[in-house]
Amino acid sequence: MTETMVEAMNKDQDTTTNSIVITGLRKSYEKSSNADTAYAVDGISFDVPKGQFVTLLGPSGCGKTTTLRCVAGLEQATEGRIEMGGEVVFDAARKRHVRPEERPIAMVPQSYGIWPHMRVIDNAAFPMRHGRNRRKGPEVRQRALEMLEQVGLAGLADRWATQLSGGQQQRLALARALLGNPEVLLLDEPLSNLDAKLRAKLRQELRSFQEQFGVTALYVTHDQAEALAMSDTVIVMNQGRVEQIDRPERLYDHPRSSFVADFIGSANLFPVRDATAGPAGGVLAKTDIGPILCTRSAPGEDVRPHDGGFVCVRPEDVEVRPDDAGAPPADNEFAGVVESAEFLGDRLELVVRTANVPVTVSTRASRSLRPGQEIVLRPAPAATSYLAR
Ligand SMILES: Nc1ncnc2c1ncn2[C@@H]1O[C@H](COP(=O)(O)OP(=O)(O)O)[C@@H](O)[C@H]1O
Ligand SMILES: [Mg+2]
Incomplete structure (x- = not known):
């Protein structure tokens, strides 16, 4: 951005x-x-x-x-x-x-920051006794007990903090932070x-x-x-x-960069050599596997040709069909060979090699696609974006 x-x-x-x-x-x-x-x-x-x-x-x-x-x-x-x-x-x-x-503010650090020499209740009440809005008297203990109950630690108030499990310590850290009324x-x-x-x-x-x-x-x-x-x-x-x-x-x-596309979920990213205006208001982007049509854009934005960048398509947005002997791939279709097929319960994850580029495809688990099989890939244009970098 x-x-x-x-x-x-x-x-x-x-x-x-x-x-x-x-x-x-x-x-x-x-x-x-x-x-x-x-x-x-x-x-x-x-x-x-x-x-x-x-x-x-x-x-x-x-x-x-x-x-x-x-x-x-x-x-x-x-x-x-x-x-x-x-x-x-x-x-x-x-x-x-x-x-x-x-x-x-109140901060909950990774290590919880709970004091081992204090009981649960005293850990929880700490920000009320020492924080920005200090309070005194019996209502401090009462308020801490209520909060411990709310985070699921009822009955554990008088234990030593070290006697809590990891999940309980996490809840205590949260209770203590909230009691500071940040x-x-x-x-x-x-x-x-x-x-x-x-x-x-x-x-x-x-x-x-x-x-x-x-x-x-x-x-x-x-x-x-x-x-x-x-x-x-x-x-x-x-x-x-x-x-x-x-x-x-x-x-x-709608990731805005290849970094975001790759970090959030998984994505196929093809470097673009050259891009021109394509059909359906999209961009035809020349990549190592051939020209790919990209029509996905964020609402209110256009897809425009520019220099470089990446085509981005998620594995679930690449359709696959068997290679009907002889029929050449149509526009926006790419012939490839299944390199690996992994059954993941709810889906089948394929790596398909096309023009020597590995493409990840996620398809229905019920399909029988085996390594070595020749298939045709079709990235859905409406789910294919053209990223500037
Ligand atoms: N106290 C420090 N002294 C010197 N360099 C630090 C210190 N804390 C963090 N860094 C450096 O600052 C960068 C960012 O670190 P940090 O904010 O801890 O990243 P993150 O929390 O995202 O893992 C890293 O390169 C790290 O080595
Ligand atoms: Mg960190």
Whole structure:
């Protein structure tokens, strides 16, 4: 996504109230900066609308944790500005830096940050006794007990924190964060230490707590399935920059770059040598397997020829038919040979070699297609996009 598109998007959202507005954030861990300075976060801008669940998604090392720590105030950015609830909490140019404990946030780190020398109840009550809005008296314990019950830890209040299972510690970390009554919850890969089954269960729970408490969430993960399942909006990051900001369905259906297409789900990406206007308002893109017709575009946008880029088609959008002896492939059809066929229960996953290029195809499990078989591939034009990069 270009800077101007990010800006246009941010302007669009100005009509809603934002819990967080981040503008031009850059962060280098180096002491002094020069032309070769490496930036962990390299000029990102995005909003987190009030009440939404927004996720920073990207591969390890792309700058997610650094971004979250800048929002929390645990790191100071090199450039840029952060607003929270309409107040500027960080501004590099004006040297403004509101301390973490003065910001309306609660952070759930990957390691939970639970104190082993305290009982469950005292861990939970900690932000009420020591946080921004300190309270005293019996209602603190009462409120903590209610919250423990809400997150499914009723009856465990007087155990030592170390006597909890991984999933229970995760719930305790969440209860403690919510008891600080934050405007924004910051969560850094909070489910990554749990096994796959528990992870899938807790991500649903986490999302429903977030809605129930009406708290805004900024969530970090490298797991695309988690991001798609939980988020209102996903911010895809790559090498310290924002690649795309969109709803989960839009990211999958209308990726804006080969990076996003490849990171979200799986995609066939064919480099384009040359592109011309094609039928049906589409583009005919010349690739190593031949000319492919691309007519998919995001609503309100056109498909236009330009230099380079990639054709992108998902495995489930490539049709296959047996090669009827002799009949030459029609337009937008490509002859190939099945290289491998993997039965995955609900579907059959094929790798088909055409013009020496491997193409991944996902088809009905009931079909009998075997390695060595000659077939014809047909990428569905309406599901084939032409990406600029
Ligand atoms: N404290 C630090 N000092 C120096 N470099 C760091 C520090 N923390 C992170 N980095 C570097 O910044 C980049 C982004 O890291 P990070 O924000 O942790 O990424 P992510 O959370 O997406 O995996 C990486 O190249 C990482 O090595
Ligand atoms: Mg990280």
